[in-house]
Amino acid sequence: MAGSKTARAARAGRTKAADDVLFDRELEDLPADLRWREWLLRIEAVIFASSEPVTRETLARVVGRNCSLDLLIDDLRDELAGRPYELVSVAGGWQYRTRSRYADTIRASSAQTRSATAALSESEAMVLMAVGYFQPVTRGELSKIFGREISRDTIGALRGAGFIASGPRSPTPGAPYTYVTTKHFLSAFGLETLRDLPDVEALEDAGLLSRNERAEEDAPD
Structure with a gap:
């Protein structure tokens, strides 16, 4: 078994060297x-x-x-x-x-585009936005942010679309999985890095996110 893997690696190396030439x-x-x-x-x-x-x-x-x-x-x-x-x-x-x-022109044409963002529901888009700002974040923490349970189906839809992936285990009891955004998330929303996300304070002022609520609920008595 090890010998066959070595042979395949050697052949791949020779092929790459030939391509370079x-x-x-x-x-x-x-x-x-x-x-x-x-x-x-x-x-x-x-x-x-x-x-x-x-x-x-x-x-x-x-x-x-x-x-x-x-x-x-x-x-x-x-x-x-x-x-x-x-x-x-x-x-x-x-x-x-x-x-x-040309965004209005493209929408008026009803042409099929390569953008994956249009497939998101409003609820999924809001959860994705929260993951973007609070990552790494667990499903339980997302539920606290929105004041309602975030279903596994919603998380599964965002994972299936390639927008989020599993992050490190949370240090909280039970060590639940956390979720983080992917490079596909950056690409789909035209961001070079996460630093290009809109200012979180502006979203809080608009009532779209509330990290204060999350901090208060997570704080010890």
């Missing part, structure tokens, strides 16, 4: 301007083909070792200046997104 990243036979243009088209193709934000490490596999990805991204954004879509930084990578000024 066949795929010319450096493009040293091209003039500098054409080389830059080809690198630009390569990263555009990779980002366009991907269903998730593309990381820096992924893009680095298709351009030269001394190529500046940041400058390539800047040039690509300049080329898209007059287009109805743009290149944005989300979830630790880059992804194409339709410009917000």
Whole structure:
């Protein structure tokens, strides 16, 4: 068994090495301007083909070792200046997104879009928002925040959609599972990191969240 795993790993290593030889990243036979243009088209193709934000490490596999990805991204954004879509930084990578000024146009067309957020009910969206702000958070803590029981079905729906995942066990009695948001959550809502979430105080003022209620209920007598 161990021998077969070693053999498979060796074959995979040889295949990757062969791919590295066949795929010319450096493009040293091209003039500098054409080389830059080809690198630009390569990263555009990779980002366009991907269903998730593309990381820096992924893009680095298709351009030269001394190529500046940041400058390539800047040039690509300049080329898209007059287009109805743009290149944005989300979830630790880059992804194409339709410009917000065309949101009404897309809704009016009733076209099927790639966004997963429309599938959420209002209740699920509220629970997801609470997980985003209070993570890692247990189902019991979510129930206290909303003043009603948050069902396992709601948690299951958010997990099934890829928005949340299990976090560390809570140190409270029974060590229940906590829940945290995923990279898909960041991507779906156009966030680069959790620091880009709207200010929690503004949501509290609007009555959408109440961390004070949670703190009071969790406080010892």
